[in-house]
Amino acid sequence: MAPWAHLALASVFTPLLLASPVPDESESTHSHKRAAEGYDSPPYYPTPPGGWVPDWSEAYSKAHDLVSNMTLAEKVNLTTGTGFFMGPCVGQTGSVPRLGIPNLCLQDSPLGIRNSDHNTAFPPGITVGATFNKDLMYERGVALGEEARGKGVNVLLGPSVGALGRKPRGGRNWEGFGADPTLQALGGAQTVKGMQSTGAIAAIKHYIGNEQEMHRMSSIVTKGYSSNIDDRTLHELYLWPFAEGVRAGVGSLMTAYSDVNSSSCSQSSKLLNGILKDELGFQGFVMTDWLGHYSGVASAIAGLDMSMPGDGAVPLFGDSYWGSELSRSVLNGSVPVDRLNDMVQRIVATWYKYGQDKDYPLPNFSTNTQDKEGPLYPGALFSPSGVVNQFVDVTSNHNITARAVAREAITLLKNDMDILPLHSDDSLKVFGTDAGRNPDGLNSCADQGCNKGVLTMGWGSGTARLPYLITPQEAISSIAKNAEFHITDKFPSGVTVSPDDIALVFISADSGENFITVEGNPGDRTKAGLNAWHDGDELVKAAAEKFSNVVVIVHTVGPILMEEWIELKSVKAVVVAHLPGQEAGNSLTDVIFGDYSPSGHMPYTIPRSEDDYPDSVDLISQPFGQIQDTYTEGLYIDYRHFIKANLTPRYAFGHGLSYTTFNFSQPSLSTKTPLDSAYPAARPTKLPTPSYNTSIPDASEVAWSSAKFTRIWRYLYPYLDKPESITATKKYAYPEGYSTEPHEVPRAGGGEGGNPALFETVFSVQLEVRNTGKRTGKAVAQLYVELPSSLGLDTPALQLRQFEKTKELAPGQSETVTLHLTRKDVSVWDVVVQDWKAPVNGEGIKIWVGNSVADLPVLCVVGGKCSVQ
Ligand SMILES: *[C@@H]1O[C@H](CO)[C@@H](O)[C@H](O)[C@H]1NC(C)=O
Ligand SMILES: *[C@@H]1O[C@H](CO)[C@@H](O)[C@H](O)[C@H]1NC(C)=O
Numbered sequence: 054m055a056p057w058a059h060l061a062l063a064s065v066f067t068p069l070l071l072a073s074p075v076p077d078e079s080e081s082t083h084s085h086k087r088a089a090e091g092y093d094s095p096p097y098y099p100t101p102p103g104g105w106v107p108d109w110s111e112a113y114s115k116a117h118d119l120v121s122n123m124t125l126a127e128k129v130n131l132t133t134g135t136g137f138f139m140g141p142c143v144g145q146t147g148s149v150p151r152l153g154i155p156n157l158c159l160q161d162s163p164l165g166i167r168n169s170d171h172n173t174a175f176p177p178g179i180t181v182g183a184t185f186n187k188d189l190m191y192e193r194g195v196a197l198g199e200e201a202r203g204k205g206v207n208v209l210l211g212p213s214v215g216a217l218g219r220k221p222r223g224g225r226n227w228e229g230f231g232a233d234p235t236l237q238a239l240g241g242a243q244t245v246k247g248m249q250s251t252g253a254i255a256a257i258k259h260y261i262g263n264e265q266e267m268h269r270m271s272s273i274v275t276k277g278y279s280s281n282i283d284d285r286t287l288h289e290l291y292l293w294p295f296a297e298g299v300r301a302g303v304g305s306l307m308t309a310y311s312d313v314n315s316s317s318c319s320q321s322s323k324l325l326n327g328i329l330k331d332e333l334g335f336q337g338f339v340m341t342d343w344l345g346h347y348s349g350v351a352s353a354i355a356g357l358d359m360s361m362p363g364d365g366a367v368p369l370f371g372d373s374y375w376g377s378e379l380s381r382s383v384l385n386g387s388v389p390v391d392r393l394n395d396m397v398q399r400i401v402a403t404w405y406k407y408g409q410d411k412d413y414p415l416p417n418f419s420t421n422t423q424d425k426e427g428p429l430y431p432g433a434l435f436s437p438s439g440v441v442n443q444f445v446d447v448t449s450n451h452n453i454t455a456r457a458v459a460r461e462a463i464t465l466l467k468n469d470m471d472i473l474p475l476h477s478d479d480s481l482k483v484f485g486t487d488a489g490r491n492p493d494g495l496n497s498c499a500d501q502g503c504n505k506g507v508l509t510m511g512w513g514s515g516t517a518r519l520p521y522l523i524t525p526q527e528a529i530s531s532i533a534k535n536a537e538f539h540i541t542d543k544f545p546s547g548v549t550v551s552p553d554d555i556a557l558v559f560i561s562a563d564s565g566e567n568f569i570t571v572e573g574n575p576g577d578r579t580k581a582g583l584n585a586w587h588d589g590d591e592l593v594k595a596a597a598e599k600f601s602n603v604v605v606i607v608h609t610v611g612p613i614l615m616e617e618w619i620e621l622k623s624v625k626a627v628v629v630a631h632l633p634g635q636e637a638g639n640s641l642t643d644v645i646f647g648d649y650s651p652s653g654h655m656p657y658t659i660p661r662s663e664d665d666y667p668d669s670v671d672l673i674s675q676p677f678g679q680i681q682d683t684y685t686e687g688l689y690i691d692y693r694h695f696i697k698a699n700l701t702p703r704y705a706f707g708h709g710l711s712y713t714t715f716n717f718s719q720p721s722l723s724t725k726t727p728l729d730s731a732y733p734a735a736r737p738t739k740l741p742t743p744s745y746n747t748s749i750p751d752a753s754e755v756a757w758s759s760a761k762f763t764r765i766w767r768y769l770y771p772y773l774d775k776p777e778s779i780t781a782t783k784k785y786a787y788p789e790g791y792s793t794e795p796h797e798v799p800r801a802g803g804g805e806g807g808n809p810a811l812f813e814t815v816f817s818v819q820l821e822v823r824n825t826g827k828r829t830g831k832a833v834a835q836l837y838v839e840l841p842s843s844l845g846l847d848t849p850a851l852q853l854r855q856f857e858k859t860k861e862l863a864p865g866q867s868e869t870v871t872l873h874l875t876r877k878d879v880s881v882w883d884v885v886v887q888d889w890k891a892p893v894n895g896e897g898i899k900i901w902v903g904n905s906v907a908d909l910p911v912l913c914v915v916g917g918k919c920s921v922q
C-alpha cells in the first residue's frame with residue numbers, strides 16, 4: 054500500500070500551491086467595476102432564518118432546545134471544519150461533546166464512498182439519467198445512503214446537479230444526470246430521497262453555474278470565472294434541479310468555486326439569502342466547496358452556514374476565515390448573533406431531521422490511507438496515531454442495484470439487420486483496450502485519474518475505488534464460445550477474418566475534475582475534443598474495413614462525434630454503455646447477448662459536428678484576470694438549441710432503441726387542479742421561527758483558557774487568546790444594501806422548492822404502452838411540453854417535463870402509464886413579476902409523448918383532443 058495520503062496530497066496540492074490567497078471580498082461583494090456589462094448581483098439581506106416550514110418544525114424545535122444552551126465556542130465549532138487532513142473524512146466539523154454532537158463527517162462522492170474499501174462503485178449520474186427509471190434512481194440513492202451510514206459518514210457529498218451539461222466538453226457533466234433540467238431534477242431528487250431515507254444527509258451541488266472545470270478557482274494571475282446568467286435562464290434551467298432537490302428535503306447544499314455575475318457563489322447574498330433560502334425555502338445548511346471559502350463576515354451575512362474543510366486562503370496553516378475569526382466577528386458585533394444561531398440551528402435541525410441523534414455510527418474508515426493504522430490528524434504532521442481503518446464491508450447486495458442501473462442505461466443507437474442481440478456461438482473478434490483491465494492494476498490511478506482499461510467512471514473527487522471489476526472481456530468470455538480478444542487500440546495486423554465474424558469495437562471518451570490532467574485534458578476535454586480517445590475512430594474504421602459486421606461499444610462521459618464511421622455499411626450497431634461502474638462487463642453482456650432488451654435513452658444529444666453548438670458554450674481559457682462567461686445562448690442548450698437552430702443531430706436527446714417494439718395508444722388528458730389564473734395562488738405565510746437571546750455572549754466562552762484538552766498543531770478551533778479585549782465599538786463596513794430588517798418575502802416562495810401551489814398537479818396524461826414486438830422489454834414514455842406563444846416569451850419549442858418507464862413487458866403485454874404535470878412544469882419565469890406564469894386554463898399548451906424529443910407520436914392539446922400519429 055502507498056504510504057498514507059501522499060497520492061492525495063500530491064494531487065490536491067498541485068493547484069493549491071499555485072493558488073494565491075483570494076482577497077477577502079467583504080467590501081467588494083458587489084463590485085460593479087469587475088462585472089460584465091449588465092450582469093451584477095443585487096444585495097439581498099438579511100439571511101432568512103430557517104424553521105418556517107411545517108415539515109421541519111419538530112427538527113427545529115429540538116435544535117432550538119440544544120442551540121439555545123450552547124456556548125459561543127460550541128456554536129462556532131459546528132460551523133467550521135477542523136482543517137484539511139484533520140480527521141478521517143475529507144471534511145469534518147468541530148464537535149459539541151457536552152451535548153452529544155460528534156464531529157460531523159463529510160465525505161465524497163456522488164457515486165460511492167470515496168477513498169474507502171469494501172464499498173460499491175456505482176455507475177455515476179449520467180448513467181443513472183440514461184435509465185430514465187425513477188425507481189432505480191431512488192434505489193441507488195438508498196444503497197448510497199446505507200453505505201454512507203455504514204462507514205459513519207454523516208453527509209455524503211452528492212448528488213451533483215450542476216454542471217448541467219451546458220458545455221459538451223465540460224469535465225464533470227457525467228456526475229450529473231443529463232443535459233436537461235427535468236432529467237437532472239428527477240435524478241437528483243430521487244437520489245436525495247433515497248439517500249436520506251437511511252439517515253445519511255445528502256449535499257446537493259455545485260450551486261451554481263459551475264459548467265467548466267478550467268479556471269473555476271483562482272490562481273496567482275486569474276480569478277475564478279464568472280458565469281453571467283440572466284434571471285430567466287437561471288430559473289428555468291440551472292436552478293430547476295436545485296429547486297427539486299430542496300423540495301425533496303435535501304439537508305445540505307454545496308456552493309460552487311466560481312462566481313455568478315461577479316459575486317462568488319459562497320458569498321452571494323442574492324443566491325444564498327435570496328434565491329435559495331427565501332424563494333426556494335431551503336431549510337438545511339449551506340457549505341462551501343473545499344477551499345471555496347473566500348471571506349469571513351461577508352460570507353456569513355450572505356447566507357453561508359459551514360466552511361469546508363475550514364481552512365482560509367492557504368490550507369494547513371491553521372488559519373480560517375471562520376473558526377476563531379467567527380468567534381471574533383460575533384464578539385466585535387460584525388456578525389449578528391442571530392446569524393450565528395441560524396447557522397448552527399440549520400446544522401443541528403438537519404442532524405435531528407434525519408435521525409442522526411439516534412445511534413448514528415462514527416466514522417470507521419480514513420480517506421487518508423488504506424492502512425489499518427495511521428495518524429489521526431495527518432495535517433498536523435505530529436499527530437497521535439491509532440486504528441483509522443476498520444475495513445467495514447458496507448456493500449450488502451448493492452451490486453444488484455449497481456448492475457441494474459448500468460444495464461438499464463445501455464442505449465442502443467443503431468441496430469441494422471437486428472445484428473444484436475448476439476448468440477453465444479457467434480464468432481466474435483473483440484478490439485480495444487476499453488474492453489479489458491487496467492494493465493497497471495485496479496485503482497492504480499488515484500481518483501481514477503487515467504483512462505486505461507474499460508472506462509467505468511470519469512476522474513476526480515466524484516469517484517470511488519472499485520472493489521472489483523468485471524471487464525467486458527471477462528463477461529464476454531464467460532458467455533461466448535468463440536471469442537478472440539485483441540486488447541489494443543491499434544488494429545492488429547494478421548487478424549484472420551471470416552465472413553460470419555462479428556467485430557466488437559470498444560472505444561471511450563473520458564473527462565474529470567480540474568485537479569488532475571489526463572492525457573493533456575485538464576478536467577474538461579480540451580485536447581480530446583468530442584472525439585473518442587486513443588484513436589478510437591481509426592480503430593472502428595480499420596475494423597469496418599475488414600469485417601462486414603461491426604458493433605461499436607462506447608463508454609463515454611458525454612457527447613462524442615461518430616461521423617467518421619457511423620454511416621459505414623459494416624457498422625451495423627452502436628451501443629452507448631455510458632459509465633458503468635464496477636458492473637461494466639455483466640451489465641453489457643446482459644444486454645448484448647439478449648437476456649434483456651436495451652432500455653436506456655440518451656441523456657444528451659449526439660451532434661454531427663461540434664460546430665452545431667452555439668459558440669457561447671465553448672470552453673473558455675484566458676491567461677490573466679477573470680473570465681466573463683456570459684450565457685448568451687440563454688435557454689438554448691443541448692436539444693433546445695438544436696431544435697431552434699433547425700439542426701438535425703446524429704442522435705436526438707432521449708433516443709434509444711430496443712430489441713422489441715412498442716406502441717403508444719389510447720392517450721387521454723385529464724385536468725386536475727384548474728389553471729384558472731396565470732400566476733399561482735398567493736404563497737402561504739411563514740411560520741414563526743425559533744427565537745434566541747441576541748445579546749453578544751460572554752467573551753470567556755471562547756477563551757483558550759476555557760478549553761480542557763491538548764491542542765493539536767494547525768487544527769482549527771473556535772478559541773481566542775484574550776477575547777475579553779474584543780469590543781463591539783467599531784462598525785463594520787457592510788456591503789451596499791445590507792440590512793437586518795427582515796426582507797419582504799418573495800411571492801414565488803412559501804415552501805420547500807417554492808410556493809406549494811407550483812407543485813399541484815394540473816394535467817395528467819394517460820396512455821397505453823404495448824409491446825408489439827417479439828421480445829420482452831421496457832419502454833420509456835417521455836413527455837415534452839410545447840408552450841403557446843400567447844405567453845409572449847421566446848420559449849424552447851419542446852421541453853422534457855416528465856417521464857415514466859414501464860415494467861418488463863412480454864410480447865403482447867401492455868401497461869397503462871400516467872404522467873403528471875405540475876403548474877410549474879407548464880410555466881415560464883416572469884422576470885418582471887418574479888413569479889411563474891402559466892397560460893390561463895392551459896390554453897394552447899401542447900403535450901407530446903414519445904420515445905425521444907425527435908419521435909413524439911402522441912399529442913394532446915389542452916382543451917382539445919389527444920391523437921396518435
Ligand atoms: C445576474 O444578472 C442578470 C442580468 O442583469 C440578472 O437578470 C440576474 O438576476 C442576476 N443574477 C444574480 C444571481 O445576481
Ligand atoms: C439547558 O440545559 C439544561 C440542562 O440540561 C436544561 O435544564 C435547560 O432547560 C436547557 N436550557 C435551554 C434554554 O434549553
Ligand SMILES: *[C@@H]1O[C@H](CO)[C@@H](O)[C@H](O)[C@H]1NC(C)=O
Pocket residue numbers: 126127130135146147148149150151156762
Ligand atoms: C470543539 O471541537 C473540538 C473537536 O473538533 C473539541 O475537541 C472541542 O472540545 C470542541 N469545543 C467545545 C467547546 O465543545
Ligand SMILES: *[C@@H]1O[C@H](CO)[C@@H](O)[C@H](O)[C@H]1NC(C)=O
Pocket residue numbers: 349350378379381382385386387783784785786
Ligand atoms: C471583526 O472581526 C472580523 C474577523 O476578524 C473582521 O473581519 C472584522 O473586520 C471585525 N470587525 C470590525 C468592525 O473590526
Ligand SMILES: *[C@@H]1O[C@H](CO)[C@@H](O)[C@H](O)[C@H]1NC(C)=O
Pocket residue numbers: 202203204205413414415416417443445
Ligand atoms: C463502524 O462500523 C460499524 C458497523 O457499521 C458501526 O457499528 C460502528 O459504530 C462504526 N464506527 C466505529 C467507530 O466503530
Ligand SMILES: *[C@@H]1O[C@H](CO)[C@@H](O)[C@H](O)[C@H]1NC(C)=O
Pocket residue numbers: 450452453456639
Ligand atoms: C454480487 O456479489 C455477490 C458476492 O460477490 C455475487 O455472488 C453475486 O452474484 C453478485 N450479484 C450480481 C448481480 O452481480
Ligand SMILES: *[C@@H]1O[C@H](CO)[C@@H](O)[C@H](O)[C@H]1NC(C)=O
Pocket residue numbers: 716717718719825921
Ligand atoms: C398502434 O397504435 C395505433 C394507434 O392507437 C393503432 O392504430 C395501431 O393499430 C397500433 N399498431 C399496432 C401494431 O398495434
Ligand SMILES: *[C@@H]1O[C@H](CO)[C@@H](O)[C@H](O)[C@H]1NC(C)=O
Pocket residue numbers: 746747748749750751
Ligand atoms: C442573554 O445573553 C446574555 C449574554 O450571555 C446574558 O447576560 C443574558 O442574561 C441573557 N438573557 C436571557 C434572557 O437569558
